[in-house]
Amino acid sequence: MLKRIVIGVVALAVAAAVAAAGWYYRPWSPFSPASVRALDDPAAYPETFQRMDEILPSSPIAAPAPSPLERAPAPLEIAYEWLGEDKALDAYLEEGRVTGLTVLRDGVVVAQDFRHGAGPDTRFTSWSVAKSVVAVLIARAVELGLIESLDDPAERYAPQFAGTDYGAVSLRHLLMMSAGVDFNEEYSPERPSDVRPLFFNAFILGRDVDAMVGEIRSNRAPGEDNHYVSPNSHVLSAVVRGAWDAPLAQIVERELWAALGMTGAASWLQNRADGRAIPIGYCCLQATSEDYARFGQFLLQDGVWNGEARLPEGFVNQAGVPNAPFQEPGATPYPGRGYGLHFWVPENYDGEFYAAGVFGQYIWIDRRRGVVIAQNAGDPVWDVRYPEAVTVFRAIAEHVAPLDAGGDDGGPGTGEAGDGGDEGEGGLEP
Incomplete structure (x- = not known):
């Protein structure tokens, strides 16, 4: 027995x-x-960050009207000073595990570099660079009248958050990363984190991302400080979905990929591979290096493309600078950087701002020089390397568009996409 x-x-x-x-x-x-x-x-x-949509479920984004950028490539033979010594750009690219780099001047591709098996058609994952894409879609919805005001509460357009602590938070405070929620944005597996379970549980358990974010509680009033957390961006992505009443990938395809003439197919990760899928709105776009750069060029041109203003007047001016004293570099919890409306601002900024993602993803925009730099990487110590990355981007911009040698310091350049207009003092009032 x-x-x-x-x-x-x-x-x-x-x-x-x-x-x-x-x-x-x-x-x-x-x-x-x-x-x-x-x-x-x-x-x-x-290597992994080049095939994220092979590893995880995603929605496809087509490039239905490709319009290649003009090209005038030249070697980037650059040395810059770092820690008291001259250092070659190639050393930075190797040490930072950079997989793709595209440099535009006035909308023209002037340099590219691909490593670790990547190439022009590789779809690199964006990580949090996608947060800035979501912000631009919010601005596009304002331009189209789908969103009435940035001071509207999130629940007006994303009713799934009604009754949650996120529901009454304004779109403006979400864009400013000032929602007042209790959330630990820690990426290291060796320290306590809220964002890692949010990410992994979405894919491993197929959990509803909207529902997980709706469980987060506030611990202070919105608009009091700069606290960068991914759920803020996910709520904004739900607002985008609600404003258009359409899937996020379809909106991206129509409003950005088709409208801007992106040349490569893209994708956006989602938590499941079935009809209950929800896009991960705080990260997870896959696109080519050149198309990331083209997105930056669109912002360099103040949201004007082929003569059409596609964003509210003044949005780029407002998005690319701190909107409150607590967003200034030195006032945020993030050394050497400040924040605008879902874009970062470097220390001693002078017409420079950027989108950034963990592990070394950047779209750097230098409005004075008319330069855009898109970088993708798989750098485990990207946070330690951040000050060097800023030094490198500034050295590249100075190399391809030196202001003392005919560079334009009066605003964004022109290039194939058309004139982006002046860098005036306007602000986004809605």
């Missing part, structure tokens, strides 16, 4: 182990919890 019981228990344990292994590895599916956990291997970041 005892022998039969032992055999039964062992059989149940084996069956449970097999079932657990099947659930974890899912050999019948292209997506599995095991593949998600593989994202935690820093040594593989440069």
